[in-house]
Amino acid sequence: xxxxxxxxxxxxxxxxxxxxxxxxxxxxxxxxxxxxxxxxxxxxxxxxxxxxxxxxxxxxxxxxxxxxxxxxxxxxxxxxxxxxxxxxxxxxxxxxxxxxxxxxxxxxxxxxxxxxxxxxxxxxxxxxxxxxxxxxxxxxxxxxxxxxxxxxxxxxxxxxxxxxxxxxxxxxxxxxxxxxxxxxxxxxxxxxxxxxxxxxxxxxxxxxxxxxxxxxxxxxxxxxxx
Amino acid sequence: xxxxxxxxxxxxxxxxxxxxxxxxxxxxxxxxxxxxxxxxxxxxxxxxxxxxxxxxxxxxxxxxxxxxxxxxxxxxxxxxxxxxxxxxxxxxxxxxxxxxxxxxxxxxxxxxxxxxxxxxxxxxxxxxxxxxxxxxxxxxxxxxxxxxxxxxxxxxxxxxxxxxxxxxxxxxxxxxxxxxxxxxxxxxxxxxxxxxxxxxxxxxxxxxxxxxxxxxxxxxxxxxxxxxxxxxxxxxxxxxxxxxxxxxxxxxxxxxxxxxxxxxxxxxxxxxxxxxxxxxxxxxxxxxxxxxxxxxxxxxxxxxxxxxxxxxxxxxxxxxxxxxxxxxxxxxxxxxxxxxxxxxxxxxxxxxxxxxxxxxxxxxxxxxxxxxxxxxxxxxxxxxxxxxxxxxxxxxxxxxxxxxxxx
Ligand SMILES: Nc1ncnc2c1ncn2[C@@H]1O[C@H](COP(=O)(O)OP(=O)(O)OP(=O)(O)O)[C@@H](O)[C@H]1O
Ligand SMILES: [Mg+2]
Numbered sequence: 060x061x062x063x064x065x066x067x068x069x070x071x072x073x074x075x076x077x078x079x080x081x082x083x084x085x086x087x088x089x090x091x092x093x094x095x096x097x098x099x100x101x102x103x104x105x106x107x108x109x110x111x112x113x114x115x116x117x118x119x120x121x122x123x124x125x126x127x128x129x130x131x132x133x134x135x136x137x138x139x140x141x142x143x144x145x146x147x148x149x150x151x152x153x154x155x156x157x158x159x160x161x162x163x164x165x166x167x168x169x170x171x172x173x174x175x176x177x178x179x180x181x182x183x184x185x186x187x188x189x190x191x192x193x194x195x196x197x198x199x200x201x202x203x204x205x206x207x208x209x210x211x212x213x214x215x216x217x218x219x220x221x222x223x224x225x226x227x228x229x230x231x232x233x234x235x236x237x238x239x240x241x242x243x244x245x246x247x248x249x250x251x252x253x254x255x256x257x258x259x260x261x262x263x264x265x266x267x268x269x270x271x272x273x274x275x276x277x278x279x280x281x282x283x284x285x
Numbered sequence: 286x287x288x289x290x291x292x293x294x295x296x297x298x299x300x301x302x303x304x305x306x307x308x309x310x311x312x313x314x315x316x317x318x319x320x321x322x323x324x325x326x327x328x329x330x331x332x333x334x335x336x337x338x339x340x341x342x343x344x345x346x347x348x349x350x351x352x353x354x355x356x357x358x359x360x361x362x363x364x365x366x367x368x369x370x371x372x373x374x375x376x377x378x379x380x381x382x383x384x385x386x387x388x389x390x391x392x393x394x395x396x397x398x399x400x401x402x403x404x405x406x407x408x409x410x411x412x413x414x415x416x417x418x419x420x421x422x423x424x425x426x427x428x429x430x431x432x433x434x435x436x437x438x439x440x441x442x443x444x445x446x447x448x449x450x451x452x453x454x455x456x457x458x459x460x461x462x463x464x465x466x467x468x469x470x471x472x473x474x475x476x477x478x479x480x481x482x483x484x485x486x487x488x489x490x491x492x493x494x495x496x497x498x499x500x501x502x503x504x505x506x507x508x509x510x511x512x513x514x515x516x517x518x519x520x521x522x523x524x525x526x527x528x529x530x531x532x533x534x535x536x537x538x539x540x541x542x543x544x545x546x547x548x549x550x551x552x553x554x555x556x557x558x559x560x561x562x563x564x565x566x567x568x569x570x571x572x573x574x575x576x577x578x579x580x581x582x583x584x585x586x587x588x589x590x591x592x593x594x595x596x597x598x599x600x601x602x603x604x605x606x607x608x609x610x611x612x613x614x615x616x617x618x619x620x621x622x623x624x625x626x627x628x629x630x631x632x633x634x635x636x637x638x639x640x641x642x643x644x645x646x647x648x649x650x651x652x653x654x655x656x657x658x659x660x661x662x663x664x665x666x667x668x669x670x671x672x673x674x675x676x677x678x679x680x681x682x683x684x685x686x687x688x689x690x691x692x
Contacts, residue, residue: 111686116685116686116689117686137592140587140592141592143588143589149588149589153581154582154585155585159293159294160286160290160293164289167286168286169589169590171286172589172590172591172595173590220590
């Protein structure tokens with residue numbers, strides 16, 4: 060039995076407003092080491108909201124989130140930023156990279172934030188870019204790379220910080236099927252070979268097909284989990 | 286790498302950055318020109334005051350300012366000769382001249398004014414001052430005659446005096462009694478300082494002695510070899526004086542020249558302050574736009590774990606870099622153009638009369654004042670530093686979730 064990386068209990072998120080929106084309405088779930096899991100559901104069902112809370116980007120209205128045993132809902136804002144830096148890898152739908160830095164520098168940058176030594180940063184960035192199939196593109200800036208290549212840099216960047224897991228919100232939404240397949244293969248391989256845990260929020264069937272665990276969400280609740 | 290990111294970010298919006306850097310450079314350039322011009326003007330005014338009327342230092346009786354002028358004499362004539370010998374023996378002194386100085390009134394047919402009557406030894410005065418070069422009418426005690434008087438052009442206008450006009454001078458004699466004597470205008474002078482011209486008349490010492498009875502020497506003007514370290518030289522001079530005599534440097538004799546320096550310093554700080562304010566708003570505006578444009582990117586950086594301190598630092602470095610690029614360009618431009626104008630001079634002949642009131646010539650030669658380069662550099666960097674605060678705070682307030690989601 061693998062150890063749990065994320066444990067969520069009775070999570071709720073209410074967006075206050077003229078009409079309060081219960082974007083997440085009582086979700087409990089556990090993600091264990093090595094999972095390759097997709098959160099699926101119709102638009103507006105609360106996937107992004109849930110994922111953002113799992114990643115410590117957004118605070119729940121109630122409930123608890125433990126990551127590696129640490130309850131992140133009690134952390135201060137600054138502590139949370141540092142926690143994200145050391146424990147969570149992110150791949151967003153877009154705007155993942157710093158446009159003025161090369162692929163190599165983008166991957167190095169996060170390790171710089173972690174104050175890792177220069178040799179380690181360079182070696183690891185090179186190795187990760189190779190792992191995502193971007194050998195020879197190290198010095199290209201994001202603007203010189205295709206959307207699929209940019210997302211692969213983002214995956215390399217997410218792994219560079221040696222996180223406990225990677226959260227990916229619609230990572231394939233802007234990609235053609237060739238790039239999507241390519242990106243998924245890479246992530247699947249990293250999952251299998253390195254045991255990296257991935258959690259996706261998506262309504263892309265190509266992603267859902269690859270997932271080994273699919274959690275369906277509707278109206279902020281878990282509809283099914285298998 | 287933060288420096289690399291900041292540097293490259295500046296060049297993302299090339300036109301905008303060029304405009305900000307350009308305005309920093311132009312602002313500094315303008316500031317340096319104003320500084321050079323002001324110093325040139327002031328130094329010229331000082332040099333001209335020293336040269337035409339005041340000398341580098343003056344020796345008086347210690348009661349010269351407090352007592353009625355006629356009694357506060359330096360010493361008798363032979364003692365003054367000895368005194369001047371001692372002074373001229375000092376290595377930094379180039380020459381001396383003695384004067385009678387009386388407070389009095391001048392009456393013309395039209396009007397009367399209080400004036401200072403300077404009794405001079407013309408041959409000496411001609412060597413030690415340049416007053417003789419500033420005659421606009423008549424001559425500098427060259428043509429013979431009796432009771433000749435030189436008046437400033439401004440005073441001549443006020444009193445309606447022409448060459449050969451008759452005036453009456455009233456002043457105290459050696460015993461403190463009021464005496465009167467009539468004089469004829471034999472020359473009209475015009476120095477660069479119209480205020481001086483209005484309140485000083487020059488008489489031949491012999492003509493005054495006829496009324497005073499004896500030569501009264503109130504003042505010894507001292508010229509130094511060079512106009513540098515004048516305060517220090519004046520105090521060395523003071524140390525060489527016998528008891529009862531006082532030495533004043535040109536700054537003490539003509540405090541208005543010192544005030545002008547102080548005023549100028551204040552004015553320059555104000556002008557530089559205004560320039561910096563304008564730059565401040567320009568830089569803030571530029572950085573706010575830069576941050577607005579990079580909202581998502583900055584949100585992403587916070588999301589993946591860039592802490593507030595580092596984010597703040599990144600914005601700060603980026604803002605300072607604008608100053609680091611614009612500053613040296615501005616200083617270089619300012620330096621080169623001031624140097625060019627030092628050679629050519631700035632001709633302000635059309636404003637000549639107004640400038641004369643200020644004691645300034647019509648062609649101004651600006652000066653390079655290195656200490657202001659440092660002041661400007663510090664001011665620009667301080668401005669950039671202040672300018673970075675608001676944009677940096679704005680960046681810190683970004684909510685990563687919203688920045689990533691966009692809308
Ligand atoms: N900042 C916010 N303020 C108010 N309501 C919000 C906010 N963010 C999201 N919501 C609402 O919360 C609900 C869940 O949104 P969320 O983005 O989590 O859905 P999603 O499943 O990710 O949808 P999609 O598939 O379109 O990305 C929606 O009704 C949305 O309108
Ligand atoms: Mg979403």
